[in-house]
Amino acid sequence: MTKIDKKIDPTGVLDVINDGDTLALSGFSLIGACEDVLQTIESSYLENNSPKNLTLLHAAGHSDRENGIERLAHKGLVTKIIGSHWGLAPKWASLISENEVEAHCLSQGQLTHLFRDMAAGKPGTFSKSGLGTFIDPRLEGGRVNQKAKNEESLVDLIHLKEEEYLFYNQVPIDVCVLRGTTADEFGNITMEEEALKLDSLSVAQATKRFNGKVIIQVKNYVKRGTLPAKDVVIPGTCVDHIVVTENAEKNHRQTASTAFNAIYTGALKAPNEGMETQHLNARKIIGRRAVKELYPEAVVNLGTGIPGDTVGPVCSEEGILDEIHLTIESGAIGGIPLGGTDFGIARSPEAILEHSSQFDYYNGRGVDVTFMGGAEIDADGNVNVSKFGKVTTGCGGFIDITQNAQKVVFCFTFTAGSLKTDIYNHELDITQEGKFKKFVDKLHQITFSGEYAKNINQTVLYITERAVFRHTQEGIRLMEIAPGIDLQKDILDQMDFEPLYDDFVKTMDKDIFGTGKMDYKTEFLEKKQPNQ
Structure with missing residues (x-):
């Protein structure tokens, strides 16, 4: 078996991400945040003005007000953002409201389905979700600031079997940065300590569909063939590069509040103590x-x-x-x-x-x-x-x-x-x-x-x-x-x-x-x- 060395240090991602690329992430609040990689991208831009002019694609809100996608909230680093929520990302909310970035807001569920359908080779995904809302192209088409309104909507109104649907068009991905707990030498990824599965497999497969590169940040690196096959969430066939964190406590936290707690994965069950009784208001x-x-x-x-x-x-x-x-x-x-x-x-x-x-x-x-x-x-x-x-x-x-x-x-x-x-x-x-x-x-x-x-x-x-x-x-x-x-x-x-x-x-x-x-x-x- 030919040995393939996919392991790189965080600075190695700078050889993978080019100016103008579309970068996809998968996270939810700070869950799934690849801080080693995101900090490297941020530092490189601030010091060398590269990479720049990226399109950032993410399904859910992915920050804790300081980390996650907030690392990329610099004018010029990202010139187009496609996501669903920035309530915990104040720098992004500011860039969007000040018209410093082209911003498209789509529904979280349809973005997760868009990743999956792009992975299957489809030109997009369709649904009734969004009809009559600001995502409907008869209203705003998901374009939430003037820069976006100067461009075409990513959403079309279509008719299928005499009913109205919204069609969410594909967004080709050049690079994705995802997270797991353990990688083997081939790049098989398990997520035993992650609090959520997220849409990591769909994003990885969608990226490969467009001949893009898949980067995974993990805590552990082990010999090929030692991971239980049924535990593998992302197969090595979908992985190009592996970054092993050196500071999991800081840069690979399970959630914003904790580095790791098995109760959040369901591996351990906390005593049923109920919830704190609230005072009447x-x-x-x-x-x-x-x-x-x-x-x-x-x-x-x-x-x-x-x-x-x-x-x-x-x-x-x-x-x-x-x-x-x-x-x-x-x-x-x-x-x-x-x-x-x-x-x-x-x-x-x-x-x-x-x-x-x-x-x-x-x-x-x-x-x-x-x-x-x-x-x-x-x-x-x-x-x-x-x-x-x-x-x-x-x-x-x-x-x-x-x-x-x-x-x-x-x-x-x-x-x-x-x-x-x-x-x-x-x-x-x-x-x-x-x-x-x-x-x-x-x-x-x-x-x-x-x-x-x-x-x-x-x-x-x-x-x-x-x-x-x-x-x-x-x-x-x-x-x-x-x-x-x-x-x-x-x-x-x-x-x-x-x-x-x-x-x-x-x-x-x-x-x-x-x-x-x-x-x-x-x-x-x-x-x-x-x-x-």
């Missing part, structure tokens, strides 16, 4: 009301912000957490999802799928209930979570998830900016109104299409601390109002439009506003699944 009120939309055995997706921070803890407090199935778009199923810069992983997950496979399930309407945040909502039920003023954070997996879930529950405070509330004797009092309205006449960007939801008869709720709305064929309808809240002063006067509502509006359940538990478990267990 406006956010917990929203979480409690949201939880009342659940039923036994529901497959659930939690978005970041209020949903991720409150729904799980409320379920734990009420003793129903084990009765539902929490999932994360990154591929984790079961366990307890983490938030912040560790969003994307779970403590003690029961399964970890490839990124694209999770989105297969999501796009196939596998999610029973998704809980998502909301920044702006209009009278047609459209929601914006991707653009705030001039700053684009991106949509992440929001579009794939919300357009395809059986039920969508948006969770957010009624107003934003210095909102203060008080809860006393099972009633809510707005002691200081927020500075900014969320129910507005016009959105900065459409991330969720009310029209699309209406056309597929999707169940959509908008839950706040003081009111609950439902999306109907006629428009947004006020369904419930919190005890202690004045309809005119606290609701209608804080909206740019008047919702539909009846003369009598139901009062939200008082147990939501109590300091003790709701004692909701018995009622929950009596609920039936919608198809029963």
Whole structure:
């Protein structure tokens, strides 16, 4: 057997990446970040002005505000970026908003499927996901700043069997940089200590499809043939170069918060200690009301912000957490999802799928209930979570998830900016109104299409601390109002439009506003699944 030496030091990647190349990465928050390689590219550009004019292609948000793709956020190093989310990448958000880079924002799920379909030799991928949103070429075509709007959209509207779809065009890849735990001499890669599988195999195969080069950063380097075949995630036939980190603690961290914890891979199971009980405030009120939309055995997706921070803890407090199935778009199923810069992983997950496979399930309407945040909502039920003023954070997996879930529950405070509330004797009092309205006449960007939801008869709720709305064929309808809240002063006067509502509006359940538990478990267990 001919011995092939694929091992290089980090500076060797500079001989592989050329000016103008398209560089693909695979990561989720800091998970999968190849810091040795990314730091080398950054240092070379700052010192030698090369490589430069790169196109950066990535499916998920891939930073912890400092590392990951933030290493490449320099004017001129990358001149075109194609991704889904930059909420934890402030330097990228700034470059995009200041029009210093051509920026295309596509949905996370479709980017994972684009990698897979490019690997199969296809010219792109198609889906209904994105119709009616800013990704639709009839709106913005995913072009989120002027530089991008001066160019062609990467998305086309097509018709197949008399139905509308969006076609996401291929993006040929010159080089990809991926991560594993162990490589053998031939380049077979295992991921035993990685928190996620991500879309690494698809990206590697897509890169080879375009005759590109595949670089893998690992912690361990072993003799060829010693890795269990079924543990190999990326075969050596797809790998050109291997970089072995010399400082795993710093440059090959499992997550932003830890170098390695077997609980995040599912190899060890943490004791079932539940989640910390939260004190009663406006956010917990929203979480409690949201939880009342659940039923036994529901497959659930939690978005970041209020949903991720409150729904799980409320379920734990009420003793129903084990009765539902929490999932994360990154591929984790079961366990307890983490938030912040560790969003994307779970403590003690029961399964970890490839990124694209999770989105297969999501796009196939596998999610029973998704809980998502909301920044702006209009009278047609459209929601914006991707653009705030001039700053684009991106949509992440929001579009794939919300357009395809059986039920969508948006969770957010009624107003934003210095909102203060008080809860006393099972009633809510707005002691200081927020500075900014969320129910507005016009959105900065459409991330969720009310029209699309209406056309597929999707169940959509908008839950706040003081009111609950439902999306109907006629428009947004006020369904419930919190005890202690004045309809005119606290609701209608804080909206740019008047919702539909009846003369009598139901009062939200008082147990939501109590300091003790709701004692909701018995009622929950009596609920039936919608198809029963």
